Amino acid sequence: AQSVTQPDIHITVSEGASLELRCNYSYGATPYLFWYVQSPGQGLQLLLKYFSGDTLVQGIKGFEAEFKRSQSSFNLRKPSVHWSDAAEYFCAVGGGYQKVTFGTGTKLQVIP
Amino acid sequence: DTGVSQNPRHKITKRGQNVTFRCDPISEHNRLYWYRQTLGQGPEFLTYFQNEAQLEKSRLLSDRFSAERPKGSFSTLEIQRTEQGDSAMYLCASSDGQGRTYEQYFGPGTRLTVT
Numbered sequence: 632a633q634s635v636t637q638p639d640i641h642i643t644v645s646e647g648a649s650l651e652l653r654c655n656y657s658y659g660a661t662p663y664l665f666w667y668v669q670s671p672g673q674g675l676q677l678l679l680k681y682f683s684g685d686t687l688v689q690g691i692k693g694f695e696a697e698f699k700r701s702q703s704s705f706n707l708r709k710p711s712v713h714w715s716d717a718a719e720y721f722c723a724v725g726g727g728y729q730k731v732t733f734g735t736g737t738k739l740q741v742i743p
Numbered sequence: 744d745t746g747v748s749q750n751p752r753h754k755i756t757k758r759g760q761n762v763t764f765r766c767d768p769i770s771e772h773n774r775l776y777w778y779r780q781t782l783g784q785g786p787e788f789l790t791y792f793q794n795e796a797q798l799e800k801s802r803l804l805s806d807r808f809s810a811e812r813p814k815g816s817f818s819t820l821e822i823q824r825t826e827q828g829d830s831a832m833y834l835c836a837s838s839d840g841q842g843r844t845y846e847q848y849f850g851p852g853t854r855l856t857v858t
Contacts, residue, residue, distance in 0.1 A: 635785075663845050665846075667849075673851065674747075674834065674849040674850055674851040674852055675786070675834070675836075675849040676849075677846055677847075677848075680845070680846060682845060721785050721786070723785075725845070727845055728774055728793075728838060728840050728845060729791075729799070730776065730788040730791060730799060730801075731776075731788065731847060732788065733778075733785030733786050733787070734785050735783070735784055735785050736783075736784070736785050
């Protein structure tokens with residue numbers, strides 16, 4: 632069975648500070664990995680995805696993530712956080728066009 | 744490309760009533776997915792279609808839930824005899840199923856409140 636663990640329920644960072652959100656997955660084959668962001672009352676927006684190739688992937692809004700197969704991890708990073716990044720972030724794993732399994736999310740608070 | 748749309752955006756209903764939600768995917772996307780999201784949780788998979796064929800249903804989808812995609816375009820999700828535990832955000836997503844992007848594009852969701 633596929634699963635995703637996001638160990639941090641809530642993270643607070645200062646504006647301008649760096650950010651790393653943790654994600655560990657379980658999947659029996661080659662994983663397709665995603666990070667989505669959800670603002671209050673909004674749908675999910677894809678930040679970035681990994682299918683194959685370079686293990687460091689770049690996404691929108693200055694985010695990047697690194698796939699580490701040996702650690703079953705796909706952590707999301709941003710070098711300098713902006714106040715507009717405050718939202719909930721979901722890591723997800725799937726297999727191509729099949730269903731996607733989401734983690735429970737990490738709420739990011741940005742303080743000035 | 745107008746994005747995935749869902750209607751209604753909000754629905755309040757009394758326990759025991761039936762409700763139906765509609766999802767219009769991005770045009771020409773042949774895969775359509777339904778998820779449910781409760782407060783403090785990530786979205787949970789319910790079911791998905793390739794064209795009009797329903798390919799997978801989650802165990803979360805009890806007999807009171809039914810989804811259709813009759814012409815391979817829009818989809819409906821019906822909940823019969825609603826219960827308070829059905830209160831959640833119901834999300835629809837679509838993907839093109841042919842290119843190699845594998846992205847699922849999400850709609851804004853329908854928030855259901857069962858009183």
